Amino acid sequence: MAADSMSLQDLPCLSLQGSMLSQSKRINKRKSRCGFTEGLDTECTPTELIQQWSPRHKHQRLISKGKENDCNQFVLARRSRRKRESTSAGISWDHLPDELLLKILFYLPLQDLLRVSIVCKRWHCLAFDESLWHSVDLEGLTHMGVALQQVLKTGVRRLRCPRSFLEELQFTGTGPLQIVQMDLSSSIIPTSALENIICHCKLLEYLSLEGLQLSDTIINSLARNPNLLQLNLSGCSGFSAPALADMFTSCSSIEQLNISWCEFNTNHVKSVVNNLSSSVTHLNLSGYRDSLTLDDVKLLVVRCPHIQTLDLSDSTLLMADSFPVLAQLKYLLHLSLSRCYHIHLAALTDLGKTFPMLCLLDIFGLVHDSHLPSLKKEMPRVCINSRPFSGIARPTPASRLIGSFSDRTMWNRRCRLRFKL
Known part of the structure; x- marks a missing residue:
């Protein structure tokens, strides 16, 4: 075919x-x-x-x-482009509300939060929202002028930056700062920069300026903080006795005061004991060898009858005749008389009866180690020489271990945002 x-x-x-x-x-x-x-x-x-x-x-x-x-x-x-866009819109960061983004940013550490702030304008505003900067720890930050200036603008309430270096501060804010707790202990800060910070504070409750050079302007600014509860001015200098008297008159709510080892004369000591309020329960007035007298102690007992912890160490003018005066403090639990060399050893044996509520007694330099067992036998309820360092109004425990959890606390609480080296 x-x-x-x-x-x-x-x-x-x-x-x-x-x-x-x-x-x-x-x-x-x-x-x-x-x-x-x-x-x-x-x-x-x-x-x-x-x-x-x-x-x-x-x-x-x-x-x-x-x-x-x-x-x-x-x-x-x-698939059409419109359909693809509508499908992916459910997981877009741009569509998340600010409240949810703030909740996510709340869990970021300080360095990551700063990196997020440069993503876009919206994230920059969210990263510096006041709710994220409630508490900040800048310890160890050198040349922290720019960083501190930015932190102060965020409305921080708890600021911790001890042992830091601040060369200058150009804080241009006009309104009051929101700081409630602040620790600048042992930092290197120009007096003018410190004045610029303190003069904007009206809500301070806890403050530590230990070891800093102050001025009458700073002391007068502190007087405008009526809610001040704990104040640590240990080792400070540069302010007058009248300014100190005015501050204690205005700050009548202070409960813990550490004003030891300042550059004081007799007038400074009298400004303290003559103007303290009855709210004081913990007082460190140590280090005034030739300035604190028995008359000052008598006035102090009358003005502050509720004292529970009292440190009068290194007051060489005090003798055993101060014990009957101190016995009027019915709530006294902790007494420090270290290096008060005019107090004889024999007078110490009756302290257990003179102070029935006493639990802690520090007498470093008065009793030899060989005599401690016999003295403890006379006062079995009293713990002797267990606190070599005073913790009154100090933000960090004096007995802390370097690198431990308590080493980075401020009045028993840690700051959320922490600068890490």
């Missing part, structure tokens, strides 16, 4: 093409087209068969529904 009179079923190229297209979707498209062209080289090819194996138009692929590989047909599906 001639080739042009053969039936369609007997055409070899056409039969092969049909079987290939009916198989899996993985058959190569180019090979299929080549086989299809070779098989359709005759004039008797039906129109239905051509339409059946012709490639579908694009609009047919776009309107196809259901599974893409259904019925062994490979269909190209393209």
Whole structure:
């Protein structure tokens, strides 16, 4: 039979093409087209068969529904851009509310929070939100002028930066600072910079300026903080007795006061004992060898009858006749008379009876170690020489271990944002 009179079923190229297209979707498209062209080289090819194996138009692929590989047909599906955007919008950071972002940023450490602040303008505003900067620890930060200036603008309430170095501070804020607790102990700070900070404080309750050079301007500014509860001015200098008297008159809520070892004369000591309020329960007035007299102690007992802890160490003018005066303090629990060398050892044996509430007694330098056992036997309820350092109004425990948890506390609480070296 001639080739042009053969039936369609007997055409070899056409039969092969049909079987290939009916198989899996993985058959190569180019090979299929080549086989299809070779098989359709005759004039008797039906129109239905051509339409059946012709490639579908694009609009047919776009309107196809259901599974893409259904019925062994490979269909190209393209998702519209509008649909893709609406799907991804649910996890976009831009669509999260500020409250949720602030909750996330709350768990970031200080360095990471600063990195986040440079992402965009919105994140910069959120990163410096007042709620995130409630408490900040900048201990160990050198040249902290710019950093401290920025922290003060955030509305910080608890600021800890002892043993830090501040060369200058250009704080331009006009409103009052929100600081309630602040520790600047043993830092290197110019008096002018310290004045710039303290003069904007009206809400101080806990303050430590131990070892700093002060001025009358600073003391007068402290007088505008009526809620002051604990004040540590140990080792400070540079202020007058009248300014000190005015401050204690205004700050009538002070409970703990450490004003030991300042550059005081007799007038300074009298300004303290003549103006302290009855709210004082813990007082460190040590270090005034030739300035603190028995008359000062008498006045102190009358003005502050609720004292529980009293440190009069290194007051060389005090003798045993001060014991009957101190015995009027009915709530006295802790008494420090270290290096008060005019107090004789024999007078110490009756302290257990003179002070029935006494629990702690520090007499370093008065009793030799060999005599301590016999003295402890006379006063079995009293713990002797257990506190070599005073903790009155100090933000960090005096007996802390370097690197321990308490080493970075401030009045028994840690700051959330902490600078790490």
